[in-house]
Amino acid sequence: MKAKQTVYVDQFTNGILDPNKPMDYFVKDGGFIIANTPPGCWGPMITPELKGGHEVTKPVYVEGAEVGDAIAIHIKNIDITSTVTGSGNDKPVGGRFTGDPFVDAKCPSCGIVNPKSIIKGIGEKAVHCANCDADITPFVFTHAYSMAFDDNKSVGLTLNKQAAEMVAKDGRRYMNTPEASIQNSILTFAPHDMPGVIARLRPFLGQLGTTPARAFPDSHNAGDFGQFLLGAPHDYGMTELELEDRTDGHMDINRVRTGAILICPVKVEGGGIYLGDMHAMQGNGEIAGHTADVSGIVNLQVNVLKNITIGGPILLPVREDLPYLAQPFTEEEKQQASSLSKVWKVEEIEESYPISFVGSGADLNRATANGLERAANLFEITVPEVMNRATITGSVEIGRHPGMVTVTFLAPKSYLQSKGLLEVIEKQYN
Numbered sequence: 001m002k003a004k005q006t007v008y009v010d011q012f013t014n015g016i017l018d019p020n021k022p023m024d025y026f027v028k029d030g031g032f033i034i035a036n037t038p039p040g041c042w043g044p045m046i047t048p049e050l051k052g053g054h055e056v057t058k059p060v061y062v063e064g065a066e067v068g069d070a071i072a073i074h075i076k077n078i079d080i081t082s083t084v085t086g087s088g089n090d091k092p093v094g095g096r097f098t099g100d101p102f103v104d105a106k107c108p109s110c111g112i113v114n115p116k117s118i119i120k121g122i123g124e125k126a127v128h129c130a131n132c133d134a135d136i137t138p139f140v141f142t143h144a145y146s147m148a149f150d151d152n153k154s155v156g157l158t159l160n161k162q163a164a165e166m167v168a169k170d171g172r173r174y175m176n177t178p179e180a181s182i183q184n185s186i187l188t189f190a191p192h193d194m195p196g197v198i199a200r201l202r203p204f205l206g207q208l209g210t211t212p213a214r215a216f217p218d219s220h221n222a223g224d225f226g227q228f229l230l231g232a233p234h235d236y237g238m239t240e241l242e243l244e245d246r247t248d249g250h251m252d253i254n255r256v257r258t259g260a261i262l263i264c265p266v267k268v269e270g271g272g273i274y275l276g277d278m279h280a281m282q283g284n285g286e287i288a289g290h291t292a293d294v295s296g297i298v299n300l301q302v303n304v305l306k307n308i309t310i311g312g313p314i315l316l317p318v319r320e321d322l323p324y325l326a327q328p329f330t331e332e333e334k335q336q337a338s339s340l341s342k343v344w345k346v347e348e349i350e351e352s353y354p355i356s357f358v359g360s361g362a363d364l365n366r367a368t369a370n371g372l373e374r375a376a377n378l379f380e381i382t383v384p385e386v387m388n389r390a391t392i393t394g395s396v397e398i399g400r401h402p403g404m405v406t407v408t409f410l411a412p413k414s415y416l417q418s419k420g421l422l423e424v425i426e427k428q429y430n
Contacts, residue, residue, distance in 0.1 A: 001026050002026065003026040003027055003028045003031070003061070003063040004026065004027060004028065004031065005027075005028050005031045005032065006027075006031060006032045006033075006034060007025045007026070007027040007031065007032070007033050007034070007060055008034050008035075009025055009033060009034070009035040009036075009057045009058065009060060010035070010036050010178060010179075010180055011024065011057070011058045011180050012038060012055050012056060012057055012058060012178075012180055012181060012182075012276075013052070013055070013056055013057075013058055013059075013218065013274070014049070014050060014051055014052070015044065015050040015051040015052025015053065015054060015055065015103075015217055015218055015219075016051050016052055016215055016216070016217060016218065016236070017052075017056075017059070017211050017212055017215065017216045017217075017218050017221060017249075017272075017274065018215040019211050019212065019213060019214065019215065019267075019268040019272065020215070023058070023059050023060065023061040023270060023272060024058055025058065025059070025060040025061065026060070026061045026063065026270075027060050027061070027062055027063065027302060028063050029062060029063050029064045029065075029302070029303060029304045030301070030302070030303055031062075031063075031301070031302060032076075032299065032300065032301050032302075033060050033273060033275075033298075033299075033300040033301075033302065034297070034298070034299050034300075035057050035275055035297070035298050035300075036081070036178045036295070036296070036297055037056070037057060037178070037205075037275060037276045037277075037278050037295065037296055037297075037298060038055050038177055038178050038181035038183060038276065038295055039055075039082070039085070039175055039177065039183070039186070039277075039278070039293035039294055039295055040054045040055070040056075040206055040207060040219075040276055040277025040278070040279075040293045041053070041054065041087070041206075041219075041277065041290045041291075041293045042086065042087055042088075042090075042139075042186035042290060042293055043055070043175070043177070043181075043183035043184060043185055043186050043293065044183050045090065045101075045102065045138065045139045045186075046127050046137045046138070046139060046183075046184050046186060046188075046189075047117060047127075047182065047183045047184045048096075048105035048106070048107070048114055048115050048117055048127075048136055048137075048138060049114050049115065049116050049117065049182060050114075050182070050183060051103055051104070051114055051217060052102065052103065052216075052217035052218035052219055052220070053102030053103070053217060053218065053219030053220070053225075054207060054218045054219045054250070054276055054277050055181055055182070055183050055218075055276060056207050056218050056274045056275060056276035056277065057274050057275050057276055058274070059210075059211045059270075059271075059272030059273060059274045060270075060271075060272065060273045060274070061269075061270030061271070061272065062270055062271045062273060062302050062304060063270075063304075064304045064306075065266045065269070065270050065271040065304045066266065066269060067266055067267060067268065067269060068266065068307065068309045069266040069271075069304055069305060069306050069307060069308060069309075070263050070264060070265055070266060070304075070305040070308040070309070070310050070314075071210060071263070071264050071266060071271045071273065071302055071303065071304055071305065072261055072262075072263050072302065072303045072304075072305055072424050073208065073261065073262045073263070073264060073273065073300050073301075073302055074261050074300065074301040074302070074303070075205070075208075075256070075257065075258055075259065075260050075261070075262070075298075075299075075300060076258070076299040076300060076301055077258055077297075077298070077299040078203045078204065078205065078257060078258050078278065078296060078297075078298050078299075079153075079203075079296055079297045079298075080149065080153045080201070080203050080278070080280060080294045080295070080296045081176040081294070081295045081296050081297060082149070082174065082175045082176050082280075082294040082295045082296070083148065083149055083174050083176065084146060084147065084148045084149070084159075084167050084174040084175065084187060085146070085147050085149075085156075085175065085186075085187070085280060085292045085293055085294050086144065086145065086146040086147070086164075086186045086187045086189065086190075086191050087144060087145065087147075087186070087191075087288075087290045087291055087292050087293060088141045088142070088143050088144020088145055088191055088193070088288065088290065089141065089142045089143050089144070089288045089289055089290070090139045090140070090141065090142065090289055090290065091139065091140055091141070091142050092138060092139055093137060093138055093139065093140055095108045096108050096136060096137070096138045097138050098113065098233055098234060099232050099233040099234055099237075100217075100228050100229075100232055100234065101138035101139060102138075102217060102219055102220070102228070103217045103220070103228075103232070103234050103236060104233075104234040105136070105138040107129040107131065107132060107134055107136050108134060108136065109129065109132045109134035109136075110129060110131050110132040110134065112129070112131055115129050115130060115131055115136060116129075116130040116131070117129060117130055117136060117184060118130050119184060119188055122165060122168035122169060122188055122189070122190050123168075123188075123189060123190060124137065124140045124141070124189050125137075126188050126189070127184055127188070140189075141189065141191055141193075143193050143194075144189070144191030144192075144193055145158040145159070145191050145192065145193060145194050145195075145197070146158065146159040146163070146164040146167060146168075146187060146190065146191050146192055147159065147197075147199065147280075147292055148163070148167075149201065149280070153201055153203075153280075154200070154201055155198060155199065155200060155201060156198070156199045156200075156201060156280060156281075156292065157196070157197070157198055157199075158192075158194055158195050158196060158197040158199075159192055159195055160192055160195040160196070161190070161192045161195075163192075164187075164190040164191060164192040165190045165192075167187050167190070168187050168188050168189065168190035171184075171185025171186070171187030171188045172185050174187055175187060175294070175295055176295045177295055178295060186293070199280075199281055199292075200281060201280045201281050202254070202257065202280075202281050203257065203258075203278060203279065203280055203281070203294070203296065204253075204254050204255070204256050204257035204278070204279055204282070205256050205257075205275055205276070205277065205278055205279075205298065206250065206251065206252045206256075206276075206277030206278065206279050206282075207219075207249055207250050207251075207274070207275055207276045207277035208249060208251070208256055208262055208264075208273075208274075208275045209221070209247050209248065209249025209250075209251075209262070209264050209273070209274065209275075209313060210247045210249065210264040210265060210266060210267065210268075210271045210272055210273055210274075211247065211267070211268050211271070211272025211273075211274065212245050212246050212247045212249075212267060212268075213245035213247075213267040213268060214238070214242060214245040215235075215236060216229070216236065216245075216246060217229070217236055218249075218250065218274075218276075219250055219277075220236070220250070221246050221247060221248065221249045221250050222246065222248050222249075222250040222251065222360050222400075222403075222404060223243070223246065223248065223359075223360030223361040223362065223366070223367060223370060223403055223404070224360055224361065224362060224363070224367065224400065224402050224403030224404055225250060226243045226246055226360075227362050227403075229243065230243065245267065246360075247264060247265055247267055247312070247313070248312045248313055248358055248360050248404075249264075249274065249313075250277070251313065251358060251360075251399055251400070251404055252277075252279075252282065252286045252291075252399055252400035252404060253315065253358070253399035253400070253404065253406060254279075254281075254282045254283070254284065254399075255315060255317040255318075255321045255356075255406070256315065257318070257321075258318075259318040260315060260316060260317050260318055260321070261315075261316040261424065261428055262313055262314070262315055262316075263305065263308075263310065263313065263314040263315075263316070263421070263424070264313050265309070265310045265311065265312060265313070271302075271304075273300070273302060275298060275300070277293065278293070278294050278295070278296040278298070279291045279292055279293060279294065280292035280293075280294050284397060284398045284399070285398045285399075285400065285401040286399075286400045286401065287401055303424070305420060305421070305424070306420070307420065308419060308420050308421065310374065310378055311370075311373070311374040311377060311378070312357070312358050312359065312360070312370070312371075312374050313358040314355060314356065314357055314358065314421075315356040315357075315358060315406055316354070316355065316356065316424070316425060316428045316429075317354075317356060317408075319429065322354050322408065323394055323395035323397065323408055325392065325393050325394055325395060325410075326354045326393060326394040326395065326408045326409060326410055327354070328353065328354065328410075328429050329352075334349075337349055350412050350413075351412070351413040352393070352410035352411055352412050352413060353410065353411060353413065353416060353422075353425045353426065353429055354394075354408060354409075354410055354411075354425075354429060355375075355408070355409065355410075355411045355416070355421070355425065356406040356407065356408040357371045357372075357374045357375040357378075357406065357407045357408075358371060358374075358399070358404070358405070358406055359371020359372065359373075359374060359404075359405050359406070359407055360403055360404050360405075361403045362402070362403055363402050363403050364398065364401065364402060364403055364405060366403060367403040367404055367405045368396055368405050368407065371396070371405055371406065371407035372386045372387060372390070372407055374407075375407055375409075378419060379411070379415045379419065381415075386407070386409070389409040389410065389411070390407050390408065390409040393409050393410035394407070394408040394409030394410060395408050396408075
């Protein structure tokens with residue numbers, strides 16, 4: 001199929017990122033991807049038919065992208081289209097899955113795995129098996145809320161019982177769920193445990209990346225959630241070594257927002273860019289396990305970076321999202337450093353730019369180690385050097401608890417130039 005300058009994506013996977021399936025969308029190098037994404041997390045979590053815990057876009061083939069390259073994804077715009085959402089902390093329901101409630105949900109009555117479902121009424125018992133009519137939701141809330149947004153999508157307000165139950169009767173409309181999405185609306189549960197809470201909105205993508213080298217449930221394409229796949233009894237069980245085929249597309253890093261650039265590894269021909277799991281807001285860590293999932297419209301531009309082999313994503317946040325120590329130096333600061341160099345006879349002053357390496361693992365310690373190693377491997381330096389640079393010119397920040405971080409530091413211009421990253425980083429921060 002001929003690649004297009006602009007690709008409009010409105011079809012979604014069944015929750016599995018499968019590199020063996022042919023791609024339906026093709027975009028030119030330098031072209032644009034526009035997508036209408038459905039909510040992530042909770043809607044798919046109460047839709048047993050979906051096999052990955054999320055519902056992301058079908059992957060897009062980027063012309064010229066080959067294994068061993070990287071793709072720079074420029075996030076041009078993210079717009080929320082939902083008017084109300086619902087979320088909260090989860091609890092799996094025993095007997096309604098085989099090994100993983102995100103992947104192999106089953107009906108406790110007729111035993112069908114990944115059964116189709118129908119909605120009857122509202123509340124946590126509203127999701128029924130289409131085959132035998134049993135209550136089959138694999139997850140329920142421990143504490144949860146419904147939240148309405150203002151017209152400008154700048155603030156949200158959590159709803160009381162009466163308002164939540166009104167919204168629950170027409171959840172897909174209030175969520176503005178795309179037509180091709182098969183997920184049930186979490187608003188059907190009518191959560192209302194903390195009414196009257198005000199929250200600021202700052203939308204970002206919880207899922208953005210490239211297709212992994214083996215089939216992964218979409219929410220498990222990460223080093224922390226991927227732990228559920230180790231020795232799992234379903235079709236997507238794998239070993240520690242096979243988990244390295246991931247691309248960490250499920251990051252839940254709130255800095256993956258409008259204006260940022262995400263550089264992703266290419267592990268299959270064409271890259272296979274996919275996206276979804278848009279959130280209205282999230283504090284660092286996503287400590288409740290979930291945040292306010294929304295539908296939305298996303299505009300991306302993609303550029304192939306040839307022969308740049310990276311272990312995982314590299315994030316170039318917008319300037320205001322950079323840690324204080326990793327902010328580009330002002331002219332005044334450079335002059336002060338120049339004066340110091342004369343006093344102490346330091347002949348060369350390093351020129352540097354910010355860069356954030358995404359690291360993931362079973363816990364935050366292993367995620368940090370992974371991020372440090374990815375940076376050291378790319379620049380062919382030692383992990384202790386990366387540690388020192390991140391300590392005095394950067395920071396380690398939590399993306400998602402339990403195991404997703406960014407390791408940010410000011411990298412020497414010479415390092416970036418030798419690895420073909422200087423141009424894209426200079427444009428981002430100059």
